[in-house]
Amino acid sequence: MRLEAERRFDVPVRKGFDYITDQRNWPEYWPGFVRIEPGSRWSEPGDVTRIVVRLLGRAVPLEMTLRRFEPPHYVEYTTTQPGMPGARHERVFEDAGGRLRFRIAIEFAPRGFYDRFFARRGILRAMRRTLANLDETFSRYPDG
Numbered sequence: 001m002r003l004e005a006e007r008r009f010d011v012p013v014r015k016g017f018d019y020i021t022d023q024r025n026w027p028e029y030w031p032g033f034v035r036i037e038p039g040s041r042w043s044e045p046g047d048v049t050r051i052v053v054r055l056l057g058r059a060v061p062l063e064m065t066l067r068r069f070e071p072p073h074y075v076e077y078t079t080t081q082p083g084m085p086g087a088r089h090e091r092v093f094e095d096a097g098g099r100l101r102f103r104i105a106i107e108f109a110p111r112g113f114y115d116r117f118f119a120r121r122g123i124l125r126a127m128r129r130t131l132a133n134l135d136e137t138f139s140r141y142p143d144g
Contacts, residue, residue: 001110001120005127006103008096009138016100017072017093020134023049029133031126034059044069055122064089084119085111104130 009016019025023042027033032054040049047066052059060081067088068076075091087108094101104127110116 001116002105002107003120003123003127004103004105005124005131006101007131007135009100009102009134011100011138011141012098013093013095013100014072016102016138019137020091020093020102021069021071021075026051029130029137031129031133037061042066085109085115102131102134 011019020029021042023036023040026036030053034052034054037050037052040051041047042049042064043066045066045068049064049066051062051064053062054060060083062079062081064077064079066075066077068074073093075089077089079087079089085108087106089107090103090105092103092105094103106123106127108115108119108123110119
């Protein structure tokens, strides 16, 4: 199953890429973000970051392994999380007339009804919230 969401932001591609991929900014826009675990790295393929997010009122660990990191246009990583299927994530950053067109894509193999319905719904909600949070963040910096 592949889920996608896209939004345009009034910032240049490079500025958007740098902001979104900088771990120091994740608490500002990542839904349910709690913390990054010590020893996490996120700058070149093979790096692993462990974060904790709040889901359904519980703190849940999420391990992310960076597969491709191609500034300022593309990021690919995989995730593992207790109770969820493993997933592959893409972040695509494109120039659209001087503005950032940002696309989120997540692929996973549903293990049954729960994943096809509830996990899918939760992932889509998180994608929409992420884009809305980024919209809010970038709207505070209208000069790009």
